[in-house]
Amino acid sequence: MPAARNPLHSLDLFCKVVDNYGDIGICWRLARQLAHEHGLAVRLWVDDLVSFRRIWPEVQTDAATQELAGVTVQHWRGQDGHYGPADVADIVIEFFGCEIPPGYVETMAQRPVKPVWFNLEGLSAETWVEGCHTLPSPHRSLKLTKYFFFPGFNQRTGGLTVEAGLEAQRQAFLASNAGSALLARLGVTAQEAHGCKVSLFCYDYAPIRELFASWQDSPVPVTCLVPEGVGRSAVEDFLAAPMVPGAGATRGALSVRVLPFVAQTDYDRLLWSCDLNFVRGEDSFVRAQWAGKPFIWNIYHQDKNLHHTKLNAFLKIYHPATAAVADLNRAWNGAYPGELDWHANWRTLQTELPVVTEAAGQWLQEMLANGDWMDNLLRFARQLVEQEWNSAENGLK
Numbered sequence: 001m002p003a004a005r006n007p008l009h010s011l012d013l014f015c016k017v018v019d020n021y022g023d024i025g026i027c028w029r030l031a032r033q034l035a036h037e038h039g040l041a042v043r044l045w046v047d048d049l050v051s052f053r054r055i056w057p058e059v060q061t062d063a064a065t066q067e068l069a070g071v072t073v074q075h076w077r078g079q080d081g082h083y084g085p086a087d088v089a090d091i092v093i094e095f096f097g098c099e100i101p102p103g104y105v106e107t108m109a110q111r112p113v114k115p116v117w118f119n120l121e122g123l124s125a126e127t128w129v130e131g132c133h134t135l136p137s138p139h140r141s142l143k144l145t146k147y148f149f150f151p152g153f154n155q156r157t158g159g160l161t162v163e164a165g166l167e168a169q170r171q172a173f174l175a176s177n178a179g180s181a182l183l184a185r186l187g188v189t190a191q192e193a194h195g196c197k198v199s200l201f202c203y204d205y206a207p208i209r210e211l212f213a214s215w216q217d218s219p220v221p222v223t224c225l226v227p228e229g230v231g232r233s234a235v236e237d238f239l240a241a242p243m244v245p246g247a248g249a250t251r252g253a254l255s256v257r258v259l260p261f262v263a264q265t266d267y268d269r270l271l272w273s274c275d276l277n278f279v280r281g282e283d284s285f286v287r288a289q290w291a292g293k294p295f296i297w298n299i300y301h302q303d304k305n306l307h308h309t310k311l312n313a314f315l316k317i318y319h320p321a322t323a324a325v326a327d328l329n330r331a332w333n334g335a336y337p338g339e340l341d342w343h344a345n346w347r348t349l350q351t352e353l354p355v356v357t358e359a360a361g362q363w364l365q366e367m368l369a370n371g372d373w374m375d376n377l378l379r380f381a382r383q384l385v386e387q388e389w390n391s392a393e394n395g396l397k
């Protein structure tokens with residue numbers, strides 16, 4: 001496209017933190033990637049800087065505006081405000097349908113060249129997603145159209161978020177001794193690092209006690225690395241001590257070590273360094289796929305057990321899942337019919353780990369082939385701009 005036809009230079013991304021770290025976790029990855037890889041002037045509007053700081057320690061929680069990693073971070077304090085055309089970006093993204101300020105939307109409509117407007121939706125393997133991906137939603141009163149853009153697991157969706165060069169970085173990391181160095185820095189002892197390493201990030205409703213009991217009885221030593229605060233009650237019962245970074249205990253074949261909550265980039269490397277990862281929500285779920293390792297997913301709880309439908313839709317397409325992996329996923333989310341034999345499940349799963357790991361590596365390659373979510377979004381945005389130009393030109397003829 002000639003330069004004059006590419007008026008997409010700036011981008012505003014609006015993020016409302018509903019709870020936990022997934023909303024800001026995903027938006028922060030997207031914002032950094034859009035700035036670094038696509039050269040866009042990115043402004044991230046976020047309403048909760050305290051949660052943000054947990055995954056990115058450089059965040060100043062009292063700053064109205066700050067520059068971080070090439071992104072302008074704007075503390076989003078409310079829906080009011082007056083905006084001039086220069087305040088509105090060329091691309092506007094609302095995350096998970098968060099409502100952006102009405103004054104901002106009105107100014108979008110006043111621009112001679114309208115911004116390209118997206119609503120980014122949540123990740124699901126359910127087939128209805130393919131029918132809704134890229135659907136337009138015209139504004140009820142203003143001359144503006146918003147487009148739905150879904151992440152997903154095939155080319156009929158937007159794909160998953162993956163930074164250029166992530167897989168090369170992972171390969172270089174695995175070929176070096178950086179993994180051992182990271183674990184040592186996080187307080188994992190040399191002896192623990194020799195066990196089957198499992199990272200544990202889950203919601204409190206997950207049956208951690210049953211899992212721990214099966215690992216205590218494991219035929220191979222298991223080292224469970226759990227970030228501070230995760231599954232506190234079950235972990236503190238196991239430790240018989242407060243859950244603070246550095247705390248640890250061994251019972252039977254299981255050693256549990258409490259890690260500090262680390263910055264996002266280190267969390268990725270932790271996933272790369274483990275043999276099995278327990279992840280949750282959306283962002284860590286995606287990062288576990290880029291780790292190319294077996295994982296168990298704890299889904300964000302939804303009313304009427306809607307999350308079970310989501311889990312089953314994913315297990316239907318996720319070919320690395322053996323019966324033992326699928327059973328553990330279901331039991332972990334309260335979706336297993338009947339009582340899982342946790343001990344037998346773990347004995348089977350740990351012998352299958354090499355096979356599942358190989359299949360997880362293939363899955364990673366298949367997901368890479370779908371392209372990156374933001375790359376796909378920008379390509380779509382440029383097509384929309386091109387169409388706009390063409391119809392304007394045809395109107396003049």
Ligand SMILES: Cc1cn([C@H]2C[C@H](O)[C@@H](COP(=O)(O)OP(=O)(O)O[C@H]3O[C@@H](C)[C@H](O)[C@@H](O)[C@H]3O)O2)c(=O)[nH]c1=O
Nearest residue numbers: 020021022025055261262263264267281282283284300
């Ligand atoms: C454990 C750990 C996680 N993280 C990061 C990784 C992720 O970016 C983030 C966690 O986000 P998630 O994995 O998505 O889990 P989550 O449960 O925190 O997030 C969410 O789930 C979504 C489905 C909901 O929409 C959200 O409202 C939210 O609940 O925290 C670190 O940076 N360091 C750490 O030590």
